[in-house]
Amino acid sequence: MSRDWFTAGRAAPLWFGCFGPTIGPMQPATQSSLSRTNRGTVHHWRQTLIPTTREAPADAESPSHVLLSRAGYIRRLGAGIYDYLPLAWRVLRKVSQIVREEMEAAGGSELLLPAMLPIELYAGTKRDVTYGDLLFKVTDRKGAVSALGPTHEEPVTELVKGSVTSYKQLPLNLFQIQTKYRDEARPRSGLLRCREFIMKDAYSFHMEVEGTGGLNEAYDAMYRAYTNIFTRCGLSFTAVEAESGPIGGSASHEFMVNCESGEDTILVCPVSGYAANVEKCETGARHGTLDGAPTGALTEVHTPGLPGIHEVGKFMGVKPERMLKTIVFQVEGRAAGVSGEPMGGPHEPKWVLAVVRGDHDVNEGKVKAATGYAVTLADEKAARAAGFAIGYVSPRMVSRAGEGGGGAVVMVVDHDAAAGGFWASGSDKPDHHVKHFNWGREVGETLRDPRYVKLADVRNAMAGDPSPRAEGAKLEARRGIEVGHIFKLGTKYSEAIGLTILDQAQQKRPVIMGCYGIGVTRTMAACVEMSHDADGIIWPGAIAPYHVLITVMKHDSEQHLDGARRVAADLAAAGMDVLIDDRDERPGVKFKDADLIGIPVRVTVGDKALAEGAVEFKARKDKGKGENVKFEEVVARCAAAVETVL
């Protein structure tokens, strides 16, 4: 049998054994410490801590939270704060090791940075403000404030600033795997949203975006490394295009574990393979012309005190998809990185109206792209002062609001909202809506002025929308859990912190950066969400805490224990990690616990099989009782099973 059976099917780097040589009952130190080895570990249940319980803590709801708690992997110590017990730590180390190997293979270099960071470090990038309450802060005896690092862009940029002095030292990719902190408003779902969690973050530094040594090259290498990592972990995942978010930067991908219980929605095109998260997802061509004929006389309806579009629609007898939702944004300045002329003619507008159908959601990023302006949801007070009846705004306001009307307001209309037929809309005065809204009649002249009104894709994509990449195909919605995220950062942090380097032409330039994160603890939880059944966890072989669980039927039978240890020694010699359940428990208890903790293969040593010179073999994912396998065939069977579980 191949020594690197568990790395088959991929370009395997040198394998020195997951955790280095381990000394167990079956492994004399003299043997295991001699040399590099892929010898597995053998542990006994009674010598470790696996506190399984019949019932989960009352606060556990998601499958990963319930099962990791019940199976003795984690314990909650505070809101969003967990102990990682021995089984969990073994999983986390295996995930980390895979991450480490792939990051190093992709040119990364591991280091460790402080968790406690002087708050001044964050002042430079204003993240002490933009991160806000999400940033954990501690005060020392002198009153100095430190942040507990939620990510490490600032310290690593600071480090490189002080230690890299020549473009010849770039590119550089530094990564760390360590505990990070975020004061989440609402920690939930166990390990999926914690306040303290383990994360791998990598940061790359470049002089150029393009070409050898450039950001794009590193980004692509990271993309491939992430694909390798999650594939090796045995996860079913999708890489999706994503908005780069408040962290800044130009491009990003999220790696999502496919799982119905996931919090995030992603959209995929089944034909082209295009995949993106809801915020980023484009839609294919849609048609709307604003040319529809009136459906009747504009009728005002009194709609007092109704909280949302659905309630208003119900009250008026109009479906949300026949209502216009007009959202008021305020302009924050020209948008960076948006090509084309901004709207509004010579003067920068103050307000942007975005109109979508009542059943659709406005997408701020798309509004920004369509108008050429950075926008935020309008401050309610300021908007009211400018004449907007917030909650009851209609598209008519494009030519009415603001100081002197025209020019102060521009409007982007989503294609679906521009269709003909019946529309209901706000009426620009509180507690009133209108029926039979007609674009041409109600908005008038301004509607045809491309400086002020534009048709554009300004809403979130939904399942059923036309694919942007394949004619005739429809987008499908899937659920997922984000476990990795890669960004092209650009110069945001290097400029803020002053990381500039002289290039070959003796020009001082800010260093171009990328950053690449993987939630290690979240990956473990996501894997459980993805792979479990009613009885417990079902680990993929690559990140299971042990590959094989040997259940000893009679803990006090020398014959049983000998058999177990013999099998364990063979398995360990073949590189598999083995846990021997040597507890004085009834068989039923042991089988229940075996299913619960989810080791991929269970080998049972008992009288029945021993009588045939065999043990009982059962893969966790298989139903039924298992089958007898001769001692000399056990290793091959287990190895094959662990591989197929991969």
Next chain:
RNA sequence: CGGGGUGUAGCGCAGCUUGGUAGCGCGUUUGACUGGGGGUCAAAAGGUCGUGGGUUCAAAUCCCGCCACCCCGACCA
């Protein structure tokens, strides 16, 4: 941050309305029987009832403050 809810033994819960110093299941310990899917019987250990104050002869129970935690929403590089 808004809304809802919960704090009683290691875990899951009852008791609170109508005050009288705490109970159930699981787990744990001891013994016996048992022995291939959370077994049976017997005995036992284990609780400042989140916390501070108040009312009362008497508070888990009623009143006030605080704290912690959970759920829904907002938020979520």
